[in-house]
Amino acid sequence: MQYFHGFNRGLTAVLLYYDSKKIQVNNLKTLMLVRSGRLWILDENIPAEIISFIDLYIQRLVKNGLIEKVLAKIGIHEWNKAEENLVRVNGLGNLKHRKQVKNLFEEVKVLLGECIFACACQAPLEQTNTILLINFLKNNSQMVQNNQLDSQINLDTSHFFVLMALLYCFDTLYLDIKEHGKLT
Numbered sequence: 424m425q426y427f428h429g430f431n432r433g434l435t436a437v438l439l440y441y442d443s444k445k446i447q448v449n450n451l452k453t454l455m456l457v458r459s460g461r462l463w464i465l466d467e468n469i470p471a472e473i474i475s476f477i478d479l480y481i482q483r484l485v486k487n488g489l490i491e492k493v494l495a496k497i498g499i500h501e502w503n504k505a506e507e508n509l510v511r512v513n514g515l516g517n518l519k520h521r522k523q524v525k526n527l528f529e530e531v532k533v534l535l536g537e538c539i540f541a542c543a544c545q546a547p548l549e550q551t552n553t554i555l556l557i558n559f560l561k562n563n564s565q566m567v568q569n570n571q572l573d574s575q576i577n578l579d580t581s582h583f584f585v586l587m588a589l590l591y592c593f594d595t596l597y598l599d600i601k602e603h604g605k606l607t
Contacts, residue, residue, distance in 0.1 A: 434516045434524075437509060441527035448534040454481060455538055460545025481542070490539060490552040494559045497535050497581050502528055529579075536584030543588035556589040 430438070457465060458478050465474065502525055509515045515524060539556070542548070548556070563582060 430520070431516065433512065434520050437515065437524055438520075438527070441524060441531065444531045445527055445534065448531055448538065452534055452538045452541055455541035455545070458545050462544045485542065485548075485552070490542070490548065491555055493535050493539055494555055494585070497532060497585070498559065498563070532579070532581045533584070536581030536588075540584040540588045540591075543591040547594070548588070548592050553589065553592040556585055556592065560586060560589065 454477055456463075457474070458481050459465070459474055505528060506515070506521070506525070509524070515521050547553075560582065
């Protein structure tokens with residue numbers, strides 16, 4: 424506890440918990456960014472075996488429902504509910520500490536959106552995952568319109584990353600062919 428002077432045990436546990444979540448999701452995002460694909464290429468000094476291992480690993484994760492799980496995490500990630508639970512168990516301190524925890528909480532949510540975006544940028548998602556993105560955005564926008572979400576919660580940064588990921592899923596080759604008259 425010497426590194427967390429002035430923090431109670433509950434607050435320290437909460438800060439460490441959300442910090443570990445942030446680190447885990449950031450590592451997943453880094454793996455998504457390392458895979459080979461259509462938009463960016465990594466440094467040529469990285470061995471091809473490592474890149475192919477990461478590609479296979481990410482493909483396996485996506486095939487096992489990674490996109491659906493990440494969307495579910497973004498969907499249930501509401502600060503008001505988490506704050507109520509943490510207050511109930513005395514896991515938050517004063518306003519300064521609440522702000523720290525809230526910032527970590529929101530960073531995790533944004534990183535989850537960035538993971539989906541990075542995945543869709545490098546390789547188009549399959550049809551089932553694309554439909555999941557559409558349904559997720561549709562359901563969240565309907566909740567905002569029907570005021571089922573808190574008035575302070577609107578579509579946030581993570582939702583915009585999901586929207587951009589959806590746009591990367593669309594094949595625009597037909598538009599290129601029609602505009603230029605030939606396949607490039």
